[in-house]
Amino acid sequence: MRTVAAKSLAEIIGRTRPAGDGFARKDVARPEWTALAVGCAESWHDLFALWFEGGRMRMALIDRGAGRRAIVSVTCVRGAYAAVGHYHAPAIRLERAMRDLYGVKPEGLPDARAWLDHGRWARRADGKKAKAPEAYAFLPAEGEGLHQIPVGPVHAGIIEPGHFRFTANGEAVVRLEERLGYVHKGIEALCAGLSPDKAARIVSRTSGDSTVAYGFAFARAVEAALGIEVPARAQVLRGIMAEIERFAHHLGDFGAICNDASAAAIHARCALWREKLLQAVAQAFGHRLMMDCIVPGGVAVDLAEEAGLSEALDAAEKRLGHVVRVYDGSPSILDRTVSTGIVSGELVHRFAAGGFVGRASGRDFDCRRDLPYPPYDAVDFKVVLRTAGDVNARAWVRIEEARESIAIIRKLLDRLPEGPLVADIPAGRAGEGAAVAEAFRGDVFVAVSIGKDGRIAHVHARDASWFQWPLLEAAIEGNIVADFPLCNKSFNCSYSGHDI
């Protein structure tokens, strides 16, 4: 039984006004911090991010019903604070990660194991000596006839590294436990002390497949911190880039899901039209993945070639229609995707899982609509929702979102204003800002603090995958081992984005 009563964001924040970025900021004491953690567990508000910065633990919370968002901070006493994960499981991995990077002590955290630290670093993120290596104890699964299947970190395909420990009874998976952190690159420490422009290049590579979304969120966080007005043309171009990224991944991954259900022809089609689109993107923006095209203050490149881009999008949309008809008319594929890897609505709400993982299980949340930012605040679009929560539902959400993306791009191209591309970054101004961007796989949150010297004091980027990876463990339970690739592909969580 819980001994702490939940408190709502409204009770704690009171009259504290939100900053320009929409987040109210408040320092709280331990009892209020704990009450907010219990509020997360009671679904009064969503846990959006949790990180360590300058001696404080900070937590971004969103109360969608009341339309409030806040960043609350608690000062660590002798490096310790009350663990949110004690009350609210989705916080556990985030708190294990912060403990590894900064040595902070989450009191009452139910999991004492390291997460990002595999015992291989000489120093940790704060420069202090890292811990000695210790054996990683996977959670037990006991019973007659159970066997374990260890997979990774080097996987069989062209995939990022991570370890999956399956416990199976014959073909049926009894438990999957993930172990991640293999591609931890120390992004927060690398960015400290850099100019926003230099840090943008690193943050944009947190997860290279979402480079536009990361660039977008980081730029908006810097702009909020320093009070920069972004030119109208840059705002619209950012939206176009973000939707191209979304469309390209939805198209390619839909093909890859079909490939895992042995429909290689659909995969080849999708890969072909994705390729043609990326070639047009290279013509339009100078880079196939649009890396470093979004910079703090605006965009670094103008749209060079619109006709080719429109043509490639039209063609890709038409072909998407073809392959979707094949998908929907193929019992052999649907037999693999329907009712496979189900995630319950209860779980996606508890974990505040974003992106198609949340929306395929009925969580009606999309940053573009719910935490609106330019240019989406001036564009109509549909947020696609399904409730079945299986591989098929996730595939359909992606198909329909891909179509929406095309519609958004057309609207934005129609109203692309003339004008400058980038605003200057003012010198001698300090501040902190937070921002979100809806990446193809869900919400990316970036919080940045900038010192008076114009250098990054701290940056924290939280990928949507943090709240999706744990649900994959739930999705595969009771399914057969052979369906794991299909389930995994239907989630397509980021390793690099998670491992920071």
Add this chain to the structure above:
Amino acid sequence: MRQLLLNALLKGPATIPAPKVPADMLAQAASALAARARRKLGRSLAIREVDAGSCNGCELEIHAINNPVYDVERFGLTFVASPRHADVLLVTGPVTHNMREALQRTYAATPDPKWVVAVGDCAHDCGVFAGSYAVAGPVSSVIPVDVTVKGCPPPPLEILKGLLALVEATVAKAR
């Protein structure tokens, strides 16, 4: 079916002609082969991809060389699921401390003769991640590298050229 046949007749395949391999890449590959090729491999090389710390950008472009436009298999290059089946390791990323041992063990599990292609700026010199406490170093600091393909990420055509350099050098050596 009629539409399919018509398309095939009128539009032709999506696949592009083979790219020309730059002389420097070919020279790099040839010297690598001269040193270690002990038998005729023909035009067939099996590739095992290893992400040793990449941001996943390079992986997207490596995926792309399998698409119908680049169609890497027409050159006898296939991606395999195990290092034990591989002739070539295609390695991406700055090697993180957490991946260092996995990369070394993958290399050890690959039978001789074997080659390593480092793909991307991070694999070459750690790129934007150079200097991090979590990064062990470029790929060449952990295992021997034969061919390097630069870029962030390198476009598929560049990756294809790097691999073709190995194939062409192999064939030249066998003659």
